[in-house]
Amino acid sequence: MNKQAEAFLLEPGLAWADYRRNARARVDEIAEAERLRDGARVGISRKHESAHLHVAGQATYIDDMPELAGTLHAALGLSPAAHGLIKSFAIEKIRALPGVVDVIVAADIPGTNDCGAIVHDDPILADGKVQFLGQPVFAVIATDRDLARRAAAQARHVLEIEPLPAHVTAAEAHAAQSYVLPPMHLVRGDAQAGIARAPHRLEGTIQLGGQEQFYLEGQISYAIPTENDGMHVYCSTQHPSEMQHLVAHALHVHSHHVHVECRRMGGGFGGKESQSGIFACIAAVAARKLDRPVKLRPDRDDDFMITGRRHGFDYRYEVGFDDEGRVLGCDIDMVSNAGFSTDLSGPVMTRALCHFDNAYWMPDVAIHGYSAKTNTQSNTAFRGFGGPQGAFASEVLMDSIARALGKDALEVRRANFYGIGERDVTPYLQRVTDNVIRKLTDELATRGDYEARRVAIDAFNATSPVLKKGMALTPVKFGISFNVKHFNQAGALVHVYADGTMLANHGGTEMGQGLNTKVAQVVAHELGVSFETVRATATDTTKVANTSATAASTGADLNGKAAQDAARQIKERLAAFAAQRHGGEAADVRFANDLVHVNGQQIPFPELTRAAYEDRVQLWSDGFYATPGLHWDRVKLQGRPFFYYAYGAALSEVVIDTLTGEWKLLRADVLHDAGRSLNPAVDIGQVEGAFIQGMGWLTMEELVWHPKTGLLMTHAPSTYKIPTANDCPPVFNVNLFDNENAEDSIHRSKAVGEPPLLLPFSVFLAIRDAVSAAGDHRVDPPLRAPATSEAILDAVDAVLSGVAEKDAS
Structure with missing residues (x-):
């Protein structure tokens, strides 16, 4: 030390x-x-580049921008029915309302009436048929936002809709074999044979709810017509290039006519990857028709009613295992609620299938994925993108296997961990060559005093008839890369000005996660200058083209590498110039601490850049990066879809009240693998936030649709509960695991956006452990997620009933 x-x-x-x-x-x-x-600018804890603006209320979001003269405001008229044919629309009644300038319908769209991310099955405005309660049918354009909203709220009075049969739940749609995509099957070996030869067998079902992104800044687009058929769209989006393409298609113009810009978002979490498209398109169509700027910002209720969220999953499983708890065969159906259209349900299901294994080697598996078509909002990306839904099932299975054998769950998990040799190949045939899960888990168990606390919890439960404690330690293995190969690329621009300051622009979007901070650090490190020298600017389709979404935890991986490439080219030019001017070899020139070390001399960086400019040396450059070594067979679901894996583990302790279903997280210990972190402070913040967000999903964020009408009943903060500061545990220990990425990622760091969202599986399973303790661990609790107080009470009742039945028999 x-x-x-x-x-x-x-x-x-x-x-x-x-x-x-x-x-x-x-x-x-x-x-x-x-x-x-020593001159390092990465691996250093630095505050978020906009932190001072956030806390002062000076960070500019789209709705903070001064509106241009003549700006109009849009609001959306929503379908009052879950499924039906539009028989009539009394549009003139809407046009006659105060402040209304125009009403936009599907027929007003000059180009394609579609904003589907992959499959063209997602209309911008409903045309002839509505497919969920809340689907936009028309847009009111008015002089004032409140007047537009009042007019749009009349939708239920002016739309006549002939009802059609509707599926509200994924179970209904699955029973009717109604899917948005053909089923997927990931198979290795013979699962049924493995189950048949196993000495022990379990079968059952699991329910896992969806989750609302609940970004603090809602969806918003501001479209401004420009000359020569141009359209400038300010859009709160994770994917400016896709917005550019969608708006171009809707307006029936080329991509170069559309300029999409996003300085920052007040959160995204996947909800602004594809679903910002409908708002960008409607604002742009209205702006083009009226030749005036149009802003569209739905209120929170309408945002809930229109947009989709994390896919809820239903599971049916059979699993066979030996006396040590090792899985010998598993056959599982995963049914997701896709909603009314395809959106990103295909890649979400693919990632779920590829993450069912989580940290465990399973020799014979059959994993079946069904994306059920329901008459609800089209579900979409959410932090983890199917990975959490896939891994959740395996963690519940490990928990149930341990209880069936009377073993400690951590012991069973360790017995199933990926190892070496044949035990390092995933069901999709990628080798796990960077495995640190056993070492990481053992370190966390030691740090968290797992064994001693387990004894203490058992002692507490033995003398406490009402309050029961539970604990669980769960691991994470999460693959990093986009499912689709061509998305794994990024571009960047770096400008060095004559005074030695620089500006960086890249294709990633800043949604509070610190991407711009990390990219600025990478550029500062490459050129050996102070952090304050580098400024990151708004994501802009006129600067870096054909960008990928800022998603799949690849923001820093891709854009950091692209920015490094651009900065390195400038550094090489400056090094050659310095050697030419001061002697020595270019390869020996060193940039550090705002100085250029050349041939025994120290030249201030600004002095060199000024001289280079005057000598006509190019001081700007573009950069590009494409993730190497990826390949994927979409038909066989085999290949190497991930560049590397990020690992982590969490240990959680809870207490529940068996009479009320109330619960509290008492302590959480987290150890997460961020590789050689670019910014430890930012990464620890991401882990903490992901843990609490994931905990909310699994314990309190319940989505409820009316079983007959299809109305989303939990469509506002008054009815949808997200975690608050009061839900954070009083003891919350978060540390980064000392590790280096085995792959050549940006400075050997690892992604930290999505993987830690899986860590709070430990909270859900700790609650399950506490419920199990109510029956002396004799009955496996049928606890559904989210584990609300009602769900906990239902599970406690089931456990006590099961114990009574066992005693009676």
Whole structure:
């Protein structure tokens, strides 16, 4: 240990746990200071580049922009029926309302009436038929937003719709074999044979609900007509290039006519990857027809009613296992609620199938995926993109296997971990060559005092008839890359100005996750300058073209590499110029701490850039990166879809009240693999946020549709519960695992956006453990997710009834 940290241990007044924790923090601070002195700008904890603007309320979002003279406002008229034929529309009644300038319908769209991300089955405005309650049928354009909303709210009075049969749940659609895509099957070996030869067997069902993204900034687009058929669209979107293409198709113009810009979003979480398209298209169509700027910002209720969310999943499984809990065969059906259209349900299901294994080697498996077509909002991307839904099932199975054998669940998990040799191949035939899950899990179990706390919890439960405690430690293995190969590319521009300052632009979007901060750090590191020297600008389709969505946890991986490529080209030009001017070899020129070290001299960076400019050296460059080594067979569902894996584990302890169903997270210990983190402070913040968001999904964020009308009943903060600061555990220990990416990622870092969302499986399974304790662990709890108080009470009743039945027999 560093001597300064060793001395810190001797400070009085601290408990031993504080000694260890604070010593680690002090060592990290010392190490960072040393790296800064050596010229490093990555691997350093830096505040978010817009943090000072966020806290001061000065960060500009689209609705904060001053509106141009003549700006009109749009609001959407929504279908009052879940499924039906539009028989008539009294449009003149809407046109006659105060402030209304025009009413836009499907026939007003000059080009294609579609905003589907992959399959063209998602109309911008309903035409002839409605397919879910809340589907936009028309857009009111008015002089004032409130007047537009009042007029649009009359939809239920002016639309005559002939009802058609509707499927509200995925189970109904699955029973009717109604799907948005053909079923998918990922098979290795003979699952049924493996189950048949196993000494133990379980079968059952699992229910997992969906989740609303609940971004703080809602969907919004502001479309401004420009000369020569141009359209400038400010859009809160994770995918500006896709918005560009959708708007171009809707307006029946070329992509170069459409300019999409996004400086920042107030959250996205996947909800602004494809589903921002309908808002961009409607605003642009109205702006083109009226030749005036048009802003479309739905209120929170309409946002809920129109947009989709995380896919809920239903599972049916059979699993065979041996006396140690090792899985010998598993056959599982995964049925997702896709909603009325395809959207991104195909790649979401693909990722779910490819993450069912999570951290476990399974020799014989058959994983079947069904994307059920229902008359509800079209579900879409959400942080994790199907990965959490796939891995959730395997974690519940490991928990149930352990209970069936009377073993500790962590023991069963360890017995199934990926290993070496034949035990390192996934069901889709990618080898797990960077496996650190056993080492990481063992380290967390030690840090979290797993064994001692398990004994203490059992002792507590033995003397507590009403309150029951539970604990669970769950691992994560998460593949990083887009399912679709051509999305794994990025571009960037870096400009170095004559005064030595620089501007970076890239194809990623900033939604609060710190992407611009990390890209600026990469550029500063490459050119050896201070953080403040680099400024990141708005994502803009006129600067970097053909960008991929900022999704799949690839934002820093792709755009960081592209920005590094651009900065490196500039550095090479500057190094050649410096060697030519001051002697020595270009290869020996070093850039660090705002100085250029050349042939024994130290030249201030701004002095060199000024001289280079005057000598006509190019001081800007574009950069490009494409992830290497990826291949995927969509038919066989085999290949290498992921560049690498990110790992993690979480240990959670809860207490439940068996009389009320109330529960509380008492403590959470998290250890996450971010590789060689570009910015530890930002990455730890991402892990903390993902943990709480995932916990909300699995415990309290319940979506409810009316079984007959198809109305989403939980369509506002008053009826949809998300976690608050009060739901954070009083003890929350989050650390980054000391590891280096085996692949050549940006500075050997690893993605940290999506993987940690799987960590709160430990919270759900800790609740399940506590419910099980109500019956002395004799009955496997049928606990559904989200584990609301009602769900917990139902599970407790089922456990106690099961114990009574066993005793009676």
